[in-house]
Amino acid sequence: MRPQVALAGAALACAVALVGCQSSIEGTATRTPDSFSEPDFPTPRPSRPTTAPPTTGPAPSTRTGPPAGEVLAPQNGYVFIQTRTGKTRCQLDEQEVGCESAFTNAPEIDGLPANGVRLSADGDLSWVLGNLGAIPAVTLDYRTYSAVGWTIEADENGTRFTNDGTGRGMVISVEGVESF
Numbered sequence: 528m529r530p531q532v533a534l535a536g537a538a539l540a541c542a543v544a545l546v547g548c549q550s551s552i553e554g555t556a557t558r559t560p561d562s563f564s565e566p567d568f569p570t571p572r573p574s575r576p577t578t579a580p581p582t583t584g585p586a587p588s589t590r591t592g593p594p595a596g597e598v599l600a601p602q603n604g605y606v607f608i609q610t611r612t613g614k615t616r617c618q619l620d621e622q623e624v625g626c627e628s629a630f631t632n633a634p635e636i637d638g639l640p641a642n643g644v645r646l647s648a649d650g651d652l653s654w655v656l657g658n659l660g661a662i663p664a665v666t667l668d669y670r671t672y673s674a675v676g677w678t679i680e681a682d683e684n685g686t687r688f689t690n691d692g693t694g695r696g697m698v699i700s701v702e703g704v705e706s707f
Contacts (some may be wrong), residue, residue, distance in 0.1 A: 596673055596678070597670070599665060599672050601674070604620050605618050605620050605675075606618070606619045606665075607659075607662040607663055607665065608664055608665050608672075608674075608679065609664040609667070610667055610686055611666060615627070617686075617688075619679075620675055622648055623647045624645070625646075625659070626643060627657065627659050628642065628700075629701060630703065630704075632702070641656060642655075646695075648690040648692065650690075650695030676692060677696075
């Protein structure tokens with residue numbers, strides 16, 4: 528009698544488990560439209576040392592002259608910046624600069640206005656859709672900086688990125704982008 532009770536209990540448990548594993552759910556699927564706006568949570572900001580860290584020797588550089596302005600140190604090969612107004616954010620590495628902004632007159636990509644631009648060290652410019660996410664961006668003041676082989680000149684009319692090796696670059700603002 529005991530084996531039959533155990534077998535009946537196991538069968539009942541399997542039946543209950545199967546009822547709870549339905550693959551369809553009644554109702555209508557809904558989703559909100561894609562949003563390319565930034566998340567509302569605060570972005571962590573790296574602290575800046577007030578004095579330069581000690582060096583053991585000269586750092587390699589692709590510049591032909593001395594670095595221009597304050598040197599921004601990379602994190603895992605990237606430098607993350609945002610303009611003083613906070614309207615434009617960028618990531619730089621040795622090969623390219625990628626920026627996002629709420630451009631006032633951007634071209635459309637797949638039916639949506641582009642919110643980003645990418646510039647290679649060779650001067651190739653392309654408009655993109657995307658979101659840099661929660662990057663640890665350093666807020667630029669209106670002055671000149673140097674980062675991973677690029678010179679950055681920030682002022683109230685826009686931000687100019689010039690590759691130190693090729694001399695190619697762009698000026699970016701919410702009004703648009705001009706490459707050179």
